[in-house]
Amino acid sequence: MSDMNEFHLSAEAIRGTIKVPAHPVKPDITAEEKKALKERIKKLMREQDATLVAHYYTDGDIQELAEEMGGCVADSLEMARFGTTAKEQTLVVSGVRFMGETAKILNPEKRVLMPDLGATCSLDEGCPADAFTAFCDAHPDHTVVVYANTSAAVKARADWMVTSGIALPIVKHLKEQGEKVLWAPDQHLGRYIEKVTGVDMLLWQGSCVVHEEFKSVALERIRRLHPDAAVLAHPESPEHILDQADVVGSTTKLIEAVATRKEEKFIIATDDGIFWKMHQVAPGKELISAPTAGEGATCESCAHCPWMAMNSLQNLEEMLLNPGPQHEINIDESIRERAMLPIRRMLDFADSHGISGKYQGNA
Incomplete structure (x- = not known):
């Protein structure tokens, strides 16, 4: 087995x-400074015929910027699909490296940039x-x-x-x-x-450093403190976490659960970057991170991917000011052609079965 x-x-x-990697320190900037930074980024994106594709686990400021510019905020399924329909010739992928590679595999004629090519993934x-x-x-x-x-x-x-x-x-x-x-x-x-x-x-015996951190006994304790809360878990979590969940599913499914379930309080066992979209679709509901502390905890991630955290408005601007090879995804053509087949097979299956990787409710 x-x-x-x-x-x-x-x-x-x-x-x-x-x-x-250690989590980068998020710069402390004022609301006015952030607004000015976002306007500079938007100008650079327009000048470079670029669109922003961001994962649900990235910083909320980046997700907000992507939506403001008509880009994409979604899970990796919809991120892969979006690049094939975007009219822009540059795809800026805010996430981790495999997402940028997938965009390039499907869009070899487009330039694919990432703020930090060192943003990888334990899996x-x-x-x-x-x-x-x-x-x-x-x-x-x-x-x-x-x-x-x-x-x-x-x-x-x-x-x-x-x-x-x-x-x-x-x-x-x-x-x-x-x-x-x-x-x-x-x-x-x-x-x-x-x-x-x-x-x-x-x-294969791989695992995600974020989801491995969730602790069963600590989750049981927090459930007792919040008996009216539903537990939502991503299936990258260990079985002892999934056994306690009311909903197990993808990022999109978990966002949908927060928006549509009757509970007003949720304990979330996945990367807390998802909270931005959850607050957007269900602003009145309370979200609690599933515990990563407790017996045996090392807290390498503390419920947020350290590689996802390598994406920020600051390094997004720096990349756009100097969009050289240190930011561009390139893949050997023989590998790209072979890798495209299983991805295309998935997308064709999704299209024929009406499966989306983006929350379709009112945001």
């Missing part, structure tokens, strides 16, 4: 080498292409399904790419076709999908 044999120790060793870092290829080669009878949080080279080895918002229907479809699935890299999301679908699945 999830036994990787000789690859298990290899993956464990690789994950142990991941260097989690991506913990699934190197050479080790993953060896794992796939050892199991040739399995359909290879990779999560979006992987490098272009890993996607190039896959049959399907999925995001958390579309993983369940795609894996259900594969099970109906009689397929066995090799899944990477997030073991918790993989186990959740395996449990829900009953598919025969091999799991």
Whole structure:
């Protein structure tokens, strides 16, 4: 089921080498200074025929700017789709590197920039292409399904790419076709999908440093303090967190739950960058971060991805003032062509089944 044999120790060793960056200190600026900064960025974006594509986990100031400019604020499914329809010739991706790579894979003719190319992801870092290829080669009878949080080279080895918002229907479809699935890299999301679908699945042993931090006993305590609150959890969280959740789902599904459920209070087990959009769609509701403190806590993330935190209005302006190769995503063409196939397969499936990665309610 999830036994990787000789690859298990290899993956464990690789994950142990991941260097989690310290959270950058957010500059303290006045409201007037922020307004002026945003106006300068908008001017630079217009001059460079650029649009801003931001993930729900980025800083609220960036999400607000993207919406003000007619860009995109969404999960990685909709971020991937948006770039293919945007009229602008430059895509500025505010998120982590695999999101920029996905944009470039689908839009090779466009310039794709990121404020900091060092903004990576523990799931991506913990699934190197050479080790993953060896794992796939050892199991040739399995359909290879990779999560979006992987490098272009890993996607190039896959049959399907999925995001958390579309993983369940795609894996259900594969099970109906009689397929066995090799899944990477997030073991918790993989186990959740395996449990829900009953598919025969091999799991790579990756994990997200944010979702790994949520603590079961501490969550039980905070639930007792707030018995009227619903618990919402992203399926990258460990099973002991998902077992306590009222809703398990993608970022878009969790945002929808806050907007539509009758509860006035929610305990959220995912990156707290999502709170900006949740407050926007449900301004009167109370949001509480699921606890990352407690016995065994290391708080490498404290409910916010340190790589996502590398995106700011300040370095967005700096990038636009000097948009050189240190900010541009480029991918070897042979890898890009192979990686496009599983992504395109996912997008075609989403289109044919009416699946969106963007909250469609009133914002």
